[in-house]
Amino acid sequence: MKRLKQLHLARNTITSLSALALLTIGILPAVIASDTAIAATVTSRSVSMSASAPGASATYTIQWTPASTTGIAQVNVAFCSNSPIVSDTTCTAPTGFSITASPTASESGGLAPGSGCSWTASSLDTNSVLQLAYSGSGCTTLTQSTSTADTISLSSVTNPTTTCSTYGACTFYARIYTYSTATTYSAGSLTNVVDDGGVAMSTATEITLNATVQEELSFCVWSDSPTSNTCGASNTVTIGHTVGASTVLDDTAVDTAPFDFELGTNASHGATVSVLGDTLTNGSYTIPADTTDAQICAGQTSGGNFGLWVSTLPSGMTVSSGYTATTTTPCQEYNLGSTATTTSEVVSTSAPINNATGTITYGATAQPTTVPGDYTANNQLIATGTF
Amino acid sequence: MRHSLAVRTIHATIWAWLAMPIAIIIAGALTFNAVAAQLPDRSIAISSTLPGATTNYAISFALSNGETLGSIGIQFCENSPIIGQSCSAPSGFNIQNAALGSQSGPGGFSISSLTTANYLILNRSPSVVPSGPLSFNLSGVVNPSAVGTFFARIQTYAETNASGSSTDYGGIAMAATNGYTISATVPPYILFCLGVTIANHNCSQSQGNFIDFGDLSPLATNSSESQMLIQTNAQNGYSIILSGNTFISGNNILPSLSNDEPSIPGTSQFGLNLVANSNPAIGQNPQGPGSGNVSPAYATPNTFRFNSGEVIASSPLASNYKIYTISYILNIAKTQPSGVYATTLTYTGIGNF
Numbered sequence: 001m002k003r004l005k006q007l008h009l010a011r012n013t014i015t016s017l018s019a020l021a022l023l024t025i026g027i028l029p030a031v032i033a034s035d036t037a038i039a040a041t042v043t044s045r046s047v048s049m050s051a052s053a054p055g056a057s058a059t060y061t062i063q064w065t066p067a068s069t070t071g072i073a074q075v076n077v078a079f080c081s082n083s084p085i086v087s088d089t090t091c092t093a094p095t096g097f098s099i100t101a102s103p104t105a106s107e108s109g110g111l112a113p114g115s116g117c118s119w120t121a122s123s124l125d126t127n128s129v130l131q132l133a134y135s136g137s138g139c140t141t142l143t144q145s146t147s148t149a150d151t152i153s154l155s156s157v158t159n160p161t162t163t164c165s166t167y168g169a170c171t172f173y174a175r176i177y178t179y180s181t182a183t184t185y186s187a188g189s190l191t192n193v194v195d196d197g198g199v200a201m202s203t204a205t206e207i208t209l210n211a212t213v214q215e216e217l218s219f220c221v222w223s224d225s226p227t228s229n230t231c232g233a234s235n236t237v238t239i240g241h242t243v244g245a246s247t248v249l250d251d252t253a254v255d256t257a258p259f260d261f262e263l264g265t266n267a268s269h270g271a272t273v274s275v276l277g278d279t280l281t282n283g284s285y286t287i288p289a290d291t292t293d294a295q296i297c298a299g300q301t302s303g304g305n306f307g308l309w310v311s312t313l314p315s316g317m318t319v320s321s322g323y324t325a326t327t328t329t330p331c332q333e334y335n336l337g338s339t340a341t342t343t344s345e346v347v348s349t350s351a352p353i354n355n356a357t358g359t360i361t362y363g364a365t366a367q368p369t370t371v372p373g374d375y376t377a378n379n380q381l382i383a384t385g386t387f
Numbered sequence: 388m389r390h391s392l393a394v395r396t397i398h399a400t401i402w403a404w405l406a407m408p409i410a411i412i413i414a415g416a417l418t419f420n421a422v423a424a425q426l427p428d429r430s431i432a433i434s435s436t437l438p439g440a441t442t443n444y445a446i447s448f449a450l451s452n453g454e455t456l457g458s459i460g461i462q463f464c465e466n467s468p469i470i471g472q473s474c475s476a477p478s479g480f481n482i483q484n485a486a487l488g489s490q491s492g493p494g495g496f497s498i499s500s501l502t503t504a505n506y507l508i509l510n511r512s513p514s515v516v517p518s519g520p521l522s523f524n525l526s527g528v529v530n531p532s533a534v535g536t537f538f539a540r541i542q543t544y545a546e547t548n549a550s551g552s553s554t555d556y557g558g559i560a561m562a563a564t565n566g567y568t569i570s571a572t573v574p575p576y577i578l579f580c581l582g583v584t585i586a587n588h589n590c591s592q593s594q595g596n597f598i599d600f601g602d603l604s605p606l607a608t609n610s611s612e613s614q615m616l617i618q619t620n621a622q623n624g625y626s627i628i629l630s631g632n633t634f635i636s637g638n639n640i641l642p643s644l645s646n647d648e649p650s651i652p653g654t655s656q657f658g659l660n661l662v663a664n665s666n667p668a669i670g671q672n673p674q675g676p677g678s679g680n681v682s683p684a685y686a687t688p689n690t691f692r693f694n695s696g697e698v699i700a701s702s703p704l705a706s707n708y709k710i711y712t713i714s715y716i717l718n719i720a721k722t723q724p725s726g727v728y729a730t731t732l733t734y735t736g737i738g739n740f
Contacts, residue, residue, distance in 0.1 A: 215468045217560035218536055221567060235567035249571040257569055265560065269428065276435060280571055285622070287571070301676075301707065343434065362569055369705035371622040372575035372740065380437060380566035386430040387559055 039086075039177075039190055040067030042197040044149065047174045054170065054203045055096055055161040062152040062199075064176055066110060070194045071141030074179035075111070075132040077152070078125070078187065081160070084173035084198025089188030093128035094172040096161025103130055104155045110148040114139060124185055130154060131185060141180065144194075150178075159203050170203040217265040219273075219383035224258040224359060231262055239364050249287075249375070251299025254331065254365040258311060259381075264355035267385030271353070272320075274343035277379030279306045279336060280364060285371045287364060289336040293322040297331035298365050306364045306377070307334025310347060314356030320345040323360075334363045343382060424451050426557035428520065431539055436564050439479055439532045443488075447522040448541060448557060456493060457513030459521075460542045460549030463505040465531065468538035468558025476505035479532025485525040492521030501548050510547045531563050577619040578708070579627075579736030585614045588675060588708050600717050603728075605653040609717040610669045616710050617700075618677060621738035624702035625679065627711070628735045630695045633657045634717065636726030641719065643693040647684060650691060656718040658691025661699060661711050665689060670714030677709035678702045691716050699734075 045064035051057065062077055079099070080091035105121040111132075113119055117139030119132040132152070134142055144150070164170040176197045177185075183192040190196065220231035239257040240247040249255055265271050279289035290296055290304030309325030309332065323346050325333040337344030347358065360381070429448035436442075446461065463482065464474035481504045490496055493516040499508035509523065531537050538560055542553035583595030593616070600609045619625050633643035634657055644658035650667060661681040663671045666689045673681060679702030684692055691714075700711050 212469055215538065215558040215560040216536070217562055219562040219564055221564055223567060235565050237567070237569055239569050239571045243574070246574070247572065248574045250573065250576070255571075259567055267430075267560075269430075277566070280569065282573075287573075341434070364569075364571060366571075366573045366620075368618055368707045369620050370573050371705060372573045372620055375571045375573060377569045378566055379569065380435060380564070382433060382436050382564075383562055384430055384432045385560060386428060387557065 039193040039196045042067055042150075042176060042178075042195045045176060045197045045199050047199045047201050049159070049201060051159065052202070052204045053206050054159055054163060056159045056203075058157050058159055060152075060154045060157050062154060062174065062176070063109070063149050064195075064197060065149045066144040066146055066178070067195045069144050069146060070180055071143045072178040072194050073134045073141045073181050074183055075119075075130075075150075075152070076124075076177040076179070076185045077130040077154075078175040078177070078185075079128045079172060080175060080187075081162075081172045084175060084200055086175045086177065086193075086196040086198055087188050087190060089186075091125070091128075091175065091187040093126050094160035094162065096158065097172070098127040098158040099123055099130055099154060100156050100158075101127055103127075105130065105132065106153045107132065108151045108153070110145055110150040111142065111152065114142060117142070125187075129185060133182060144178075162203070164203060164205045172201055172203075174199045174201065213266065215266065215385070215387050217267065217271065217383060217385045218355070219261070219263050219381075221259060221261045221381045224260045229260070235259075239362060249364055250366045251368050251370070253298050254296050254363050256361050256363050258359050258361045260357060260359050261381055262355055262357045263314065263317075263353060263383055265383075265385045266352045267387045268352065269386035270349040270351050271383055271385040272345050272348040274345045274382045274384070275308065275336070275338045275360075275379055276340075276343045276382055277338055277377060278340040280375035280377045282371065282373040282375045285373065285375075287366065287370060287375060290334045291337060293325070293333055293335040295327060295331035296334050296363050296365060299368060300365065301367050301369075304334075304336075305367060305370075306362070307336040308346075308360045308362045309334050310358065311361040312357075312359035313347065314353070314358035316351070316353050316356055317347045317349045317358065319347055323347070332363060338379075346381070423553060424555050426541055426543070426555050427451060429541060429557045429559055431559050431561055433530070433561060436530065436562060437566055438530055438534055438563050440530045441527055442530060444482075444485070444525045444528045445522065446525065446539075446541075447520065449520045450516065450518045450543070450555065453515060453517045454543065454554050455513055455545040456516045456543055456554075457511060457547045458499070458544045458549045459496070459509040460544065460553070461507040461509075462540045463507075463537065464540065465535075465537045468540055468560060470540050470542060470553075470556050470558070474505075474540070477531035477533075477537045479529065480505055480537070481529040482507045482525070485527045488524040488526055490521075490523045492516075492519060496523065499548055508549045513545060513547060534563055534565055536560055536562050573620070575620065575738065575740050577617070577621065577625065577736060577738040579615065579617045581613065581615045581734055583613050585616050585710060588616060588710055590616055598715070600715075603717055603719045603723070605719050605721045605723075608650045608652050608667050610650075610667045611715050612669055613713050613715075614710055615713070615734055615736075616675075616708055617679070617736050618706060618708040619736075619738040620705045621740045622705055623739035624704050624706060625739060626698045626737045627700040628737065629693075629697055629699045629732065630735065631732035632695065632730055633693060634728035634730045636724070636728040639724040639726055639728070641717070641723065641728050644691055645694055647687055647690040647692050649689055650716045650718060652718050653720060654718050655720045655723050656691070656716065658693045659713055659715045660685045660687065660691050661713055662686055662688050664714055667716065669716075671712045673700070673709055673711050675707065675709040677706035678704045679706050679709045681711065
């Protein structure tokens with residue numbers, strides 16, 4: 001009976017001790033919590049860099065989601081090369097890194113200041129720590145939301161200049177701290193910290209890919225009469241109309257001869273197409289060229305009797321002065337500004353053009369006094385690209 | 388506490404693994420040395436692009452920055468404008484005998500003796516030149532002998548004779564193309580028509596080929612007119628020849644005026660001229676824009692003549708239309724035998740091609 005009692009006593013004792021232990025364990029966290037406020041870790045935290053090359057100037061977008069709704073009065077973001085540990089009392093500034101002595105930061109999302117309030121940015125520790133202080137009349141703290149991300153856009157940041165010669169050599173870190181009240185920042189100090197968190201980033205060596213695009217220009221001219229042709233077709237054509245069994249040029253009509261051309265070039269400043277050549281000539285006799293962009297009517301005895309106009313303008317090209325031939329009544333306008341030794345620009349483009357096809361049409365008529373014979377005009381179209 | 392720190396460390400490590408961006412830069416232009424830049428606004432304007440032609444080349448480009456400039460090398464290739472690639476000289480191309488005409492920019496350039504058929508070297512005394520445009524006009528350049536695209540590679544150098552490292556560079560594409568020939572045949576022609584009248588200088592509106600002088604009288608002159616139009620592109624002009632006989636009635640002849648004489652009523656005469664007259668008041672001077680003149684023998688007002696076979700009007704040049712009015716006079720003496728007198732006159736227009 002006594003032994004049983006003793007056992008019971010022991011069991012009870014053991015039970016009591018266990019209960020006491022359990023109670024102690026359950027209490028301790030509460031006791032610890034009441035003596036030292038443990039900062040919560042912000043979630044969804046990141047630092048996005050607009051440029052990652054060592055030494056490059058970049059804009060950093062620092063973002064996190066608060067873990068608590070406690071109002072904050074100050075934010076510090078410390079950039080360290082040694083570790084992301086927020087409680088680490090050592091924060092070595094990355095080599096060459098700088099947020100400038102007067103950092104430019106804009107706040108949005110959960111950091112958007114209230115009405116009449118603002119964040120004042122400053123730089124600490126040789127421009128490696130960003131400090132934002134909430135200020136304004138009546139602006140004590142900014143309430144946080146655990147469902148709204150806090151965002152800082154920090155511009156004019158100079159990336160660390162460490163060369164990335166080995167794997168991991170260019171890793172550096174950002175330690176994010178939010179404070180409930182204005183606090184003197186000290187590396188690793190969590191006094192008044194509401195939320196915190198570390199982020200790792202890395203600069204990276206650029207990879208350069210070279211691609212060579214060579215200069216290109218392709219050009220072709222061909223006769224488009226009597227039937228439609230393509231590049232490479234004959235470039236000799238007889239201009240005139242049928243009288244009996246012959247093709248003649250006389251004063252009863254203005255006869256025409258079309259020529260097509262095709263131009264393609266990647267010249268950055270485009271290209272010009274110019275005509276070179278003289279009018280229809282038979283020894284010392286000529287059919288006078290129309291050099292004033294005037295109309296040519298059948299058999300006219302003044303103003304020129306031979307010329308051309310741009311009858312089909314390629315898309316992307318512009319007709320040069322004198323070859324627009326806008327007037328067609330009572331007669332078509334023509335022009336020939338070139339000679340055997342001087343060119344005259346017909347069409348142009350100011351940008352690259354992709355195999356555009358156009359047509360120039362020659363027109364000719366004889367005067368009543370045009371000396372009979374066989375007349376010939378040797379012309380060229382010349383394409384010149386400006387790269 | 389330690390547990391919390393361990394959690395934080397793991398999170399940081401994960402971020403280190405994830406945050407490893409790789410920067411990729413795609414360069415669209417050739418980079419063959421650290422400081423060389425492309426020459427902007429570069430072009431070569433060729434005066435004639437006919438294959439094999441000897442012609443002028445106008446070379447233009449600009450310097451983006453000031454540099455020491457001692458020479459310019461321009462290599463012509465048929466395969467590529469890319470400096471550093473092999474260069475095949477365009478077949479038939481030759482710039483070795485070209486002459487340098489005008490130049491703009493820093494100036495002072497001349498053609499180096501090291502110039503070859505497809506490699507032009509322009510030398511100057513090396514000096515620092517500012518940024519800006521340069522141009523060179525070359526004559527006597529022989530185009531490639533084949534149609535197609537060919538290229539030029541331009542490089543600038545601080546040293547002369549295109550030696551040492553180049554400073555700036557640029558490629559150009561050009562095209563040699565065939566010209567085209569337009570031919571036309573202008574046929575010889577002459578337009579010649581006759582009529583009592585020709586309206587609106589239009590031969591299709593000529594009317595009448597018969598003139599009735601009526602009853603002849605020794606007291607007054609009978610007269611009449613006819614017209615003829617001529618137009619020709621004969622480069623040596625035309626001649627109009629009169630042929631025929633004087634008025635005849637059976638065996639009776641009304642004598643013609645073989646010399647220029649006035650109209651005298653009561654004297655048997657037949658004659659004509661081609662000008663305006665006052666005695667009698669008939670005829671008019673030639674009309675129309677064409678060239679040509681009445682032969683002097685028939686060009687005196689109030690004097691008339693008739694000699695078959697004579698040229699009555701002519702032009703030494705091709706002529707637009709010309710209308711001649713022929714004035715006829717008939718007079719008879721009292722002793723002229725009666726009868727119906729008639730004649731047929733033929734006018735022949737001849738183009739002198």
